Amino acid sequence: MEYILALDQGTTSSRAILYDRDGAIHGLAQRELQQIYPHPGWVEHDPEEIWASQISVAVEALSRADSRPRDIAALGITNQRETTIVWDRATGKPVYNAIVWQDRRTAPICNRLRDQGLEESIRQKTGLLIDAYFSASKIIWILENVKDARQKARAGELAFGTVDSWLIWKLTSGKLHATDATNASRTMLFNIHEGTWDRELLDAFDIPDALLPEVRASSGTYDRVSTTLALDGVPITGVAGDQQAALFGQACFRPGMAKCTYGTGAFLLQTLGEKSRPSKNRLLTTVAWQKDNKFEYAMEGSVFVAGSVVQWLRDGLGIIRASDDVEPLALSVPDNGDVYIVPAFTGLGAPHWDPNARGTIIGITRGTRSGHIARAALESIAYQVADLLHAMRDDSGVPITELRVDGGAARNDTLLQFQADLLGIPVVRPAVTETTSLGAAFLAGLAAGFWKDTDEIQTQWKVDRKFLPRRPRKEVEHLSGRWHQALERAKSWTEAGNDKA
Numbered sequence: 001m002e003y004i005l006a007l008d009q010g011t012t013s014s015r016a017i018l019y020d021r022d023g024a025i026h027g028l029a030q031r032e033l034q035q036i037y038p039h040p041g042w043v044e045h046d047p048e049e050i051w052a053s054q055i056s057v058a059v060e061a062l063s064r065a066d067s068r069p070r071d072i073a074a075l076g077i078t079n080q081r082e083t084t085i086v087w088d089r090a091t092g093k094p095v096y097n098a099i100v101w102q103d104r105r106t107a108p109i110c111n112r113l114r115d116q117g118l119e120e121s122i123r124q125k126t127g128l129l130i131d132a133y134f135s136a137s138k139i140i141w142i143l144e145n146v147k148d149a150r151q152k153a154r155a156g157e158l159a160f161g162t163v164d165s166w167l168i169w170k171l172t173s174g175k176l177h178a179t180d181a182t183n184a185s186r187t188m189l190f191n192i193h194e195g196t197w198d199r200e201l202l203d204a205f206d207i208p209d210a211l212l213p214e215v216r217a218s219s220g221t222y223d224r225v226s227t228t229l230a231l232d233g234v235p236i237t238g239v240a241g242d243q244q245a246a247l248f249g250q251a252c253f254r255p256g257m258a259k260c261t262y263g264t265g266a267f268l269l270q271t272l273g274e275k276s277r278p279s280k281n282r283l284l285t286t287v288a289w290q291k292d293n294k295f296e297y298a299m300e301g302s303v304f305v306a307g308s309v310v311q312w313l314r315d316g317l318g319i320i321r322a323s324d325d326v327e328p329l330a331l332s333v334p335d336n337g338d339v340y341i342v343p344a345f346t347g348l349g350a351p352h353w354d355p356n357a358r359g360t361i362i363g364i365t366r367g368t369r370s371g372h373i374a375r376a377a378l379e380s381i382a383y384q385v386a387d388l389l390h391a392m393r394d395d396s397g398v399p400i401t402e403l404r405v406d407g408g409a410a411r412n413d414t415l416l417q418f419q420a421d422l423l424g425i426p427v428v429r430p431a432v433t434e435t436t437s438l439g440a441a442f443l444a445g446l447a448a449g450f451w452k453d454t455d456e457i458q459t460q461w462k463v464d465r466k467f468l469p470r471r472p473r474k475e476v477e478h479l480s481g482r483w484h485q486a487l488e489r490a491k492s493w494t495e496a497g498n499d500k501a
Contacts, residue, residue, distance in 0.1 A: 003027075004445045005061070005072045005234065006437035007054055009079045009163050010242065011100065011264040012311075014053040016061040017434060018072075019441045021450065023460040025434065027065030029057035036097060041104040041346055044097035047085050050163060051170045059230045069234050075171075075225065076238030076444030078245035078436050079163035081186045084138035086149065086160050086211070092174055095146050095158065098166075099138040102264075102304060102346050106137035107355045113137070118204055125191045125198050127276065127285030129353055133302070135162060136188035139207055156210035162186070164239050165213045171236065173226035179213040180239035181295065185287035190215070192276060192287055195295060218244070219291035219443040238444025242436045243267040244288055246406055247298060249439030250430065251461040253454050256398040260385055261436065262409035265349070266306035268388045270396055272297040281391035282351045289443065299396055301350035301388030305343040305359075306381045307409045312345070313377055319370045326374050327414050333371035339363040340486035341376040348491070351391040358493035362486045378415050383483040386422040402426045406435040413467075421471040422480065431462040 003026060008015040012035070018027035031053040036044040062068065082101035087094045099105075110130045113119075119130050128134055139160055143150040152158045161169065165179045184190040184197070189207065191198040197212055216222060222236040240248065243261060247269045250259040255273040260266060269288070276285050276297040288298035307323075314320050320329060344357035361373070393400055402425055409415055410433050420427040432438060445451045 002071050003065070003067060003073065004441040004448070004450055005058065005075045005231070006441040006444070007058060007075065007077045007167065008242070008437040008440065009050060009054050009077070009167060011080045011102070014050065014057050015437065016054070016058040017437045017441070018061050018065045018067065019438065023432060023438060025432075027061040027067065029060035029064060031057050039105070043100040043103040043346070045083065045100055047087070047094040047098045047166055050098065050166065054167060055170075055229065069231050072231070072234045073450045074237040074444040074448035075231070075234045076440030077164050077167055077236065078240055078242050078440035079167070079183070081162060081183060081241035081243065082133055082135050083163050084135045084142070084160065085163065085166045086139065086142050086158055087166070088152070089157055089159050089174075092169070095149055096142050098163070099141070101133055103138070104132050104346050104355055106132040106141050109137040109140050110355070116204065122188060122201065123278070125193070125201065126188055127185070127192050127278070128188050129282060129284070130188070131353060132355060133349065134186060134188040136205055136207070139211070140205055143207070153208045153211050158211055159213070160211040161213050162241075164241070168222060168236065168239070171225045171229065171231070172223045173228055175226070176223045177213045178216050178222060180216055180218045181287045181290040182218055182241040182244040183239070184215045186241060192285065192295070192297070217291055217293070218289040219447045221447060235448065237447035238440050238442075240289060240440055240443055243269055243300065244286070244298065245439030245443070246436040247271065247439065248289055248442055249435030249437070250404045250406060251454075251458045252404065253458065256396070256400065257404070258389075258392070258400045259404040259406065259435070262306050262381065262405065262407035262415070264306065264308045266303035266381060266385050268301045268385055268392065269298045270392055270398070270400065272299055272396070277396065279395045281395050282353055283388070283391055283395055284350065291443070291446065299392055301392060303381070303384040303388065304347065304349045305345050306384070307407065308345070309341065309343040309377045309380060310409070312343070313374060317373070319373065323408070326378060327412050329371050330375040330378050330414055333369060333375060336375045336379055337363070337368055337372040338482070339368055339372045339376045340483055341373070341380045342486050342490035343377070343380050344490045350388060352491070354491050356494040357491045360486060360490040362489060378412065379418055381409065382415060382419040382422050383480070385419060386480070389423055400425065402428050404428050404430065406430065406433045416467045420467040420469045421476055424469050424473070424476070427467040429464045429467070431464045
């Protein structure tokens with residue numbers, strides 16, 4: 001058996017990639033996913049489209065590599081996290097669209113949970129803060145707003161899952177309702193210290209445990225793909241949420257190592273090892289992965305809008321035709337012209353956690369050109385990541401000596417150089433930037449015996465380019481100060497509790 005197949009179901013597309021034993025790509029297919037915006041701040045996906053797009057790109061990737069299911073040693077799944085799907089166990093049909101992680105409709109529910117005094121209990125048990133970002137409030141919204149949903153959930157007729165669970169259910173033709181520990185740890189329902197769904201939280205949220213999937217290891221045997229599908233008989237042996245998969249794919253196995261994925265959002269994770277650590281700076285403690293019957297943990301900070309600010313320049317403002325056009329446009333001006341963009345389209349994530357913040361462009365004059373807007377958009381990504389890293393460094397007490405980067409925007413040299421300047425440490429781009437799917441492949445391959453251990457995987461991680469800081473610190477401090485001035489002007493724009501987002 002020559003390959004590991006990784007299914008990478010992301011926020012904006014579904015991808016499938018075939019990897020060989022050297023971690024090289026032998027087949028890749030991708031299909032964009034429709035974004036549904038029923039109201040301002042609401043973001044949905046069609047679960048059936050998620051499934052159809054994912055299985056179709058899997059078949060296409062095999063075809064491009066001239067391979068068949070018998071050539072696949074194992075299948076790994078990585079997915080957009082927190083996105084919530086509830087479906088009927090008998091029919092397999094969703095009761096509502098998938099509510100995407102970016103969706104802010106449940107901010108009032110989160111306020112209600114805070115008013116119940118649950119914030120500290122949730123932080124201690126789950127490592128998370130109360131926020132609409134996570135799955136629990138989305139489940140509550142579906143149970144409260146979809147006809148007969150709560151009654152059916154209590155009767156055991158409905159199933160909840162993040163996208164990995166939905167794909168596992170579909171791949172096994174409804175035989176297996178399961179998730180892995182990394183995805184479970186993003187629901188606000190999972191006790192990361194005990195490794196189980198938390199009974200007290202389920203009772204407090206009035207969420208029936210009959211809804212929930214079985215929690216399994218990130219690297220281990222799940223089941224085989226149903227013989228009714230084109231991937232018949234392929235074993236599913238690896239599952240991880242996209243950011244934990246990227247951490248694994250970046251070979252950040254030692255405590256203190258960190259990576260940032262620049263995708264739709266930006267996600268900074270630092271490996272903690274087998275001991276979790278609470279955050280003083282409103283960052284998250286999460287499960288990094290579970291393998292060999294052991295949990296390992298990570299500290300995480302999330303930027304809600306990163307690469308999607310470039311998509312907004314393309315689709316919203318129309319100042320670029322393709323995402324790759326942003327770099328030359330940004331380089332058409334020598335600097336940002338004192339223009340700053342705070343892309344708080346759906347609020348601010350860590351370390352601010354302000355659901356009522358909204359996007360701001362400040363510093364515009366008659367001399368402002370599209371190049372300044374493009375440069376400010378790129379720089380906004382780096383500023384947000386820098387805020388996370390500084391908070392994380394303070395929390396962990398462990399110096400981060402380099403930042404490994406991946407994701408679509410990591411191809412942008414201008415962004416990465418500015419990131420290195422802000423952080424004052426090297427920013428390292430690996431030779432293979434498909435680290436999210438690669439991490440899922442590694443987790444699956446370890447369980448299937450395709451790779452021996454993490455030492456073997458470590459040897460496959462290679463550097464493409466290292467960006468070293470070169471701006472004077474005084475200049476960096478000035479720029480950062482102006483960014484934080486702009487940031488304060490974006491906060492608390494909408495009234496708490498009255499925000500339809």
